[in-house]
Amino acid sequence: MRAQALISISRVNRLRIRAVFFIAVFWTCVDFVISILSEDTQARANSLGFREAMIFVLSLMMGYIFVFHLRKVLVHYPLWASFLGKSLILLFSAFFLTFLIQFLNSILILKESAGSAFIAIKEYALHKNWLVRKIVYWASIFFVTQLLLIINEKYSPGVFIDILLGKYVNPKNENRIIMFMDLKDSTPIAEKLGHSLYFEFIREFIFQVSVAIIEFDGTIYQYVGDEVVCSWKNTEKNTVRCLDAIMQSRKNLSRRKKYFKKKYGIMPEFRVGINVGEVTVGEIGVIKKDIAMSGDTMNTTARIRSACNELNHHFIVSKDFIDASRLTSGQSQSLGMVDLKGKKHEIELFSLNI
Numbered sequence: 001m002r003a004q005a006l007i008s009i010s011r012v013n014r015l016r017i018r019a020v021f022f023i024a025v026f027w028t029c030v031d032f033v034i035s036i037l038s039e040d041t042q043a044r045a046n047s048l049g050f051r052e053a054m055i056f057v058l059s060l061m062m063g064y065i066f067v068f069h070l071r072k073v074l075v076h077y078p079l080w081a082s083f084l085g086k087s088l089i090l091l092f093s094a095f096f097l098t099f100l101i102q103f104l105n106s107i108l109i110l111k112e113s114a115g116s117a118f119i120a121i122k123e124y125a126l127h128k129n130w131l132v133r134k135i136v137y138w139a140s141i142f143f144v145t146q147l148l149l150i151i152n153e154k155y156s157p158g159v160f161i162d163i164l165l166g167k168y169v170n171p172k173n174e175n176r177i178i179m180f181m182d183l184k185d186s187t188p189i190a191e192k193l194g195h196s197l198y199f200e201f202i203r204e205f206i207f208q209v210s211v212a213i214i215e216f217d218g219t220i221y222q223y224v225g226d227e228v229v230c231s232w233k234n235t236e237k238n239t240v241r242c243l244d245a246i247m248q249s250r251k252n253l254s255r256r257k258k259y260f261k262k263k264y265g266i267m268p269e270f271r272v273g274i275n276v277g278e279v280t281v282g283e284i285g286v287i288k289k290d291i292a293m294s295g296d297t298m299n300t301t302a303r304i305r306s307a308c309n310e311l312n313h314h315f316i317v318s319k320d321f322i323d324a325s326r327l328t329s330g331q332s333q334s335l336g337m338v339d340l341k342g343k344k345h346e347i348e349l350f351s352l353n354i
Contacts, residue, residue: 025056240325
């Protein structure tokens, strides 16, 4: 039962749970270092273990609130207002939790009475230097935490760590599954909805398909208008995940069918082009660092996705992808040798029946 419960947790939520543990470990480690350097704590070293255990548990609680709930608060406000609002909420929570820890420490570890514990907390809280130091300390911790989470969310899962560790400072050749996915009939939809409503439409569309891609371990490379470019390391298992991401994208959009029909009067459909091959991956940029992928595989995949219109099929893949995957004969259909724009030689393409 426990294993089934873990499996049922979506990857998006697993990533959020990981962020909660990161917050708890980060805050606990910082508090531990500050406590070790504090003369007052050195004098009461026997309570340090209890304090850090409490800090970790309470940090888990605050991290959960921050990642799962506060992320929805002030979402439509400017970044500075969101930062400030969340920081104030966390500051208030931190004061409450600090006094709770002090009270429990006095009662359980120092064996003081409840009255003496409250008096000690009052004297502790009214100490001006302590109050100023704590406000600066917590504000700094919360600012760094929010900054790290925002930077991490900017990239696909794992990409920020790759940049941080310098994995692609020197470009590397990798064999990858590349998928280009975009909105079908985007031009007439944009003309019908107008600029503002169309932007909301593609934002919702991209959100739903991105969740599906992340759910099946895809790395989102970039967004270009209504197009999503993503990849997986080329393994047989990942070819299955790639196809699962397509089917999950369709399910996600289908679940929101009433919402799309009511707000936009249109149900989004998408086209997909998939290819397999070697790409060069490396860091680019001077002021803004990012991970870039280039090579003939990328260009060919873009042409395959464009061929969806010409060949009147939603999902088209290359022969290389068919060879690398577990697809049965009934799940794909050969479209024959196709002359793709910009390619010297024709390549065999297949439509997916999924």
